[in-house]
Amino acid sequence: MSKEVFVSETASERRIAIKEDGKLVEIYIEKPDQESLVGNIYKGKVENVIPGMQAAFVDIGYDINAFLPFSEISNPELLRDASTSEEEDEGKRKNGATLKEIQVELRTGQDILVQVIKEAFSGKGPRVTTNLAIPGHLVVLVPEADFVGISKKIWDKYEKRRLRKSIRNLIPKNVGVIARTEAEGKSDRLLKKDLDSLLKNWKALQSKADNLPSPALVHEDLETVSTVIRDLLTSDIDKVVFDSRKLYRRLQQHLQNISPSMVSRLELHKGKSPLFGKEGIDKEIEKSMRRRVWLKSGAYLIIEHTEAMVVIDVNSGRFVGKRAHEDNSLKINLEAARETARQLRLRDIGGLIVIDFIDMQRSGNKKRIFHELRRELRKDRAKVAVSPISDFGLLEMTRQRIRLSLLHTLSEECPTCHGIGRVASKDTVITRVDNWLRTYRKNNRDLRLKLIVHPSLEKYLNNSKKKVMRNFMWKNFVHIGIEGDEQIGPDEFRFISKKSGIDVTDQVSLD
16 A cells, blocks of 8 residues: 655644555644644643543643543542442442442642643643653653553564563663554664653653643644644655645654654655645645535435534445345445545544444445454554444444544534534514514614625515515514625524614514
């Protein structure tokens, strides 16, 4: 499988695109006014400890307090033995549950070092952990731990054994290290160089934390471009193309220190045409903003975002099969499973996801869809959990959410429909106008008003609803002049007093 990375810098943002076998599978966007918090380490102050929620809220200097689940606390000094009553133990044994509530030694006002693992989203604060990790290119340093972990993507047992032994000889006591995939085949000298740099950063971080009052940022992770390249630049990458000479040289110098063999895979785009336009990436990004995703067979997916989950519906569309219904459904669902896995990565969709596949009767076919989706999701760097297709034809899964999805990064809520994707019909707006007039005339003697609406509604009132407007005037004993204005929303209206010229709309509340 060929794998290519493209890095583009514009006046307002930086973008990283990843292609696999010529198909766009991931896109990362960094904007100066939307700096990522993930990976940052803070000296925070505990604001609330809520055992009933099994969580605490920590002030890290952000607009909203960070959320710290007790399950994200591993420091021995912050934990105490869990205990439950005999009745609770008995009830849990009957239900087959063995989990006990986590008891913590946290108090309000206490200072604590935490690291952001998930961005703030939808009014919720960032999610944090006390399990600190400082990633390098070859290894990840886990302070105040005592273990050596090896990436699961390193399959060779002899290489695993070599790495574990080498790292054990390099690290001090009470420090944990995880060897990343890129560490495979690297010499002890390069491993030591990467590890020494991380240990130096950790000592500087500790010193800074001791001398700063909380809340304070004590370690800022690399910018998005650097972190993505650090995490992605593995031996299976064929090339990395930049359209920024500055970024190209920076990464070139970085790689010369840690992985000289990768320098030859860097390229600088020199053409006059934009890099993303030339590679067809801009068109793919535009498509990723749409609800409907067409498949080669003529079938399509509908992707809907809700507050609690993302729902993906598989539809046969223009597909005309020549086989039996079950076989046609299987063919569409297999194609949909592959495209769904790609869209989840491309759009960076996280949280709970429900996929409504086309109904199939045979359990064997349902298992094929389940395994096909799982196989495609193995390419995803995010953690996923997938359940089999239910009797209702639904597949439930979760995907790790770290940052905002592509939809929320590239778009803003519509000021007219406020995120629902629909606006009130013309007749509904007319009903609101009727209700407003009745309420207004109860307390006001103004006999001449001007109604300002969107030009499409003005045309509708003058052409199709002349009789309705005459009834309004007779019923409320008021003269109304209608005026169109492009600046007003299609489901909005304003009333102006002709006598005083004052906008009187807000004198009446319809809520």
